[in-house]
Amino acid sequence: MTASPKAVEIAQIAARAAVAKLALDPVAFDVSERLAITDIFLIVAATNERQVGAVVDAIEEALLEAGVKTVRREGDRENRWVLLDFLETVVHVQHTEERALYALERLWKDCPAIDLGELEPAIGS
Template sequence: MTATDRAVELVNIAAEAAAEKLAQEIVAYDVSDQLVITDAFILCSAPNDRQVRSIVDEIEERLRGAGAKPVRREGERDGRWVLLDYADIVVHIQHEEERGHYGLERLWKDCPEITLPEGAKGRFRTPADGVDL
């Protein structure tokens, strides 16, 4: 089983929205073979709480324009890790510290990565950002 066309469409919209708000390290996984509750996960991060909220707002606005509404939202108050559940896809927007600590990529690394449009991959951290790669 693979992610539905609708799930991939929503992944691309969400990834482009996140990239527009300068999200870092945007990646998407097809988790349809592992989970029955969703087809895809999107992970992205930002260096501060304010930017996390900005990314969340842009993703919600763009997906609303595509006719999708979240069935569940979590973590919005703290702005450190916001989860947007659209049933077909689940979007994780994390503060970069949480992303490094929880390492969701390690958990889902065996799932196929969904190819994102070139402009939707986000910015990758570099040594100039003060992060050891």
């Protein structure tokens, strides 16, 4: 089993929204063969708590515009590691320190990477 096209689309929209808010190093993994609860994990980093919050808000807004609602949101009080659950895709927005400490990429490195497409923010946006 591989990630559904809808899950890939959600990850791509979320990654573009995150990068538009200057999130760092977006990476996505197809975890559908390892987990029954979701198809894709998207991981992005931000350099401070305020930016984590801005990235989270941008992702939720972009996906809501695409007709995808957040099912669950955790960790937004501290804004150090916020998890956004969109069912098919789970987004982890981590402070750079948390990302280095927990190294989710290392845990999921055996899973296929997802092509997130063009992520550079448009000039002037």
